[in-house]
Amino acid sequence: MVGNSVYCATRGVYSSPRGTVKIPADPSLSMVRFLLRNASSYPNRVALADTNSGRSFTFGELEAAINRVAAGISRLGVAKGDVVLIFSPNCIDFPLCFFAVISLGAIVTTVNPLYTVSELSKQTADSGARLVITVPQLFPKVRELRLPTVILGPSKLSVAEAAGASIVYLPDLLQSVGDSPAFVPPAAAQTDVAALFYSSGTTGANKGVELTHRNFIAASLMVTAEQDLRGDPPHVCLCFLPMFHIFGLSLVTYAQLQRGNSVVSMGSFDMEMMMQAVERFRVTLIPLVPPVVIALAKQGKVTSYDLSSLRQVICGAAPLGKDIMEEASKIYPDVEIFQGYGLTESCGIISLEVRVEGVRQYGSAGFLVPGVEAKVINVDTGVPLPPNGVGELCFRGDNIMRGYFNNLEATAWTLDKEGWLHTGDLGYFDDEGKLYVVDRIKELIKYKGFQVAPAELEGLLLSHPEILDAVVVPLPDEEAGEVPIAYVVRATQSSLTEADVQKFIAVQVAPFKRLRKVSFIDSVPKSASGKILRRVLIDRIRSRQ
Missing domain, CATH: 3.30.300.30 (ANL, C-terminal domain)
Known part of the structure; x- marks a missing residue:
């Protein structure tokens, strides 16, 4: 035992001071069924809301909305095992389509809307996508793929833009299936692949990270475990982080919804719009990235908006400096600002800061989340290192990817035979069990x-x-x-x-x-x-x- 953590010197393994999470035993439980398991207990609570369109769904409406979209997409020939590409900025239809595709037993791959036609084409070809879901403004890029396409949003393409393309508009598709489609989701297994997120891994070109239903379920329980432990009431979470990214989709959208928290979607980041949304929706939790926290710290306290509802800010995706965290905390003393660490290959989560008694020490990536084990190994010898020894960070847990899609060589380099994910990141655990990421071996x-x-x-x-x-x-x-x-x-x-x-x-x-x-x-x-x-x-x- 080292401080608040569990370190086994014999095995050279660190465990979470929060213990483990209980993953449902039912092998046929899909991540969508898990998401909706408690929805009937709070049917009138807002599940999804959208700052741009003003649309929203309660938890009581969410399952029917997902089923309607799934029924529509199935009419386009999408079946279990097929890959569907979502190429869109944040909007309320993004998660609906994501959950709908997965309900069919199909697989979602997401793409950054900033990608060029060349980058988009490479991922489409590698993943084997057979349908694209996008928005009108991105269709000029999608047209080059020559794939059937579902267009989101109320606006439509001009006749010239749509000429010769195989497109259908989501509102029209939903109208064709009616309000209560006779849709029965196909059987799914927790071990089935749900999503392909593309990551460069340790080095080289992008590779499809195979994330299973179990990976998402486990990660969602890991990231919200502290909320449950502290007895937090339902949160209202603002999501402007891109949903095509593992942070925005796994840790924000899916994890918060499965706990019964509300998720408010923003199309893109704008400081003024973020403040307006906090005031309008009484947001309690905002996941951020370092540049936004830096901007908050530099501009000083905002008094033109009512931010009194805000309780927590979680920073991830890249390290946040100790000085910036301290400065932001001084400006907003009633808001907890903490950070975490994760990778696409870990479904977004590895560690998270937790509330502890005494003087707050900024700068660490927190403690391992429940259910994750870690080793720090010597880069040259592979020997496990004790606390304060800097080496390559390796992790194991139910949130760790199945492997890289159609790439056995890259999988073997990253996942060893005992299930340890070799991250290529250098770091260490201190005597209290807090994780510090200090550098990278990998070239990313x-x-x-x-x-x-x-x-x-x-x-x-x-x-x-x-x-x-x-x-x-x-x-x-x-x-x-x-x-x-x-x-x-x-x-x-x-x-x-x-x-x-x-x-x-x-x-x-x-x-x-x-x-x-x-x-x-x-x-x-x-x-x-x-x-x-x-x-x-x-x-x-x-x-x-």
Whole structure:
């Protein structure tokens, strides 16, 4: 026993001080049935609301709404095991479609609306998606896929825009099935794959993370366990974090709804709109990312809106500095500001700060959530390390992914035979059992919680005829956490400029992947085996700061 945590020196394993969570034993329980298990106990409580459209559903209305959408999508030929791609910003129809597809035993893959046609096409091809759900403003990108498409929202495409495309509008689809469709969800198993979220993992190109019904159920219980332990009343949770991201969909939308909390959807982040929503819906809980907390800390206390309902702010997706947390807490002393840690491969959750007695110490990622075990292993030897020993963080639990879709090699590199997820993150547990994530072994760049794979950008750079070699590394940034920058070796006689290279990349990738800086060098540092020595350049950057 180490402080408040459980550390077994014999096994080298850390456990949660909160114990475990009880996962339902029924092997045929789907995540949608689990979501709705208690809905009849609070039928008039708002389940979903939308700041943009003003639409809402109570828990009493939610099951019927999901069934109607599922019945409509099934009429389009979607069956168990099929993959449906959702390409949309946040809206009230996003979770309805997500739950509806899963009700059919089908699988959802989500895509960042900022993705280019090329990026969208790659994920579509890899996942094998056979239907797309999107919004009118994104249809020009979707058209290139030549797949049947469901359009969300009240507005419609022009005749010219829709010409030759196989599209159906969700309102029309729902009208065709009626108010009470004869829909019986097919049998599902907790071990069935429910979603494919694409992640760069430790290195390399994006891979489909196979998340099962059990993964979602477990993660939802883990993230809300502290609310239950403290006896929190039902929360009203504001979700402007993108639902295509594991944080917004798993930990916010699904986890909060299954507990009976209300979820208010915002199409995108805007500080003023966020404040208005807190006042209007009496929001008690807001999940945030570091840039928003930084903005809150820098602007000082807001007095033009009534924020008295707000009780908790959970920060995730990227580390939040100790100084910023302290400053924000001084401005809003009645609001608990705490952070957690998770990965797409862990269905979004690994650790979370919990309320403890005494003086608050900021900076950690909290304690392991119930049901998660951890090891910290020496990077060179693989030997488990005791408290305060820095090594690679490895985790095991019912929330850990089944594997990478159609990629046995990447799965074997990441999940060992004992079920441990090797994260590529460096960290340690202190004597009290709090987790600290200090660095990364893996090459992934984290920009405002989004993943940027250096290998992807390097591949694009090398496709330029005047670039002989290139390496992409992270540059620390106060607002974004990290931004991608490139070191480029130009061909002899080349007149390429930094602006030329940045523009070449910008037209091919989503905005968050764009290069913030380009430097020209004579050669890329590499090992004898030809592996890029990114750490040499990263250390050079750090030495200049």
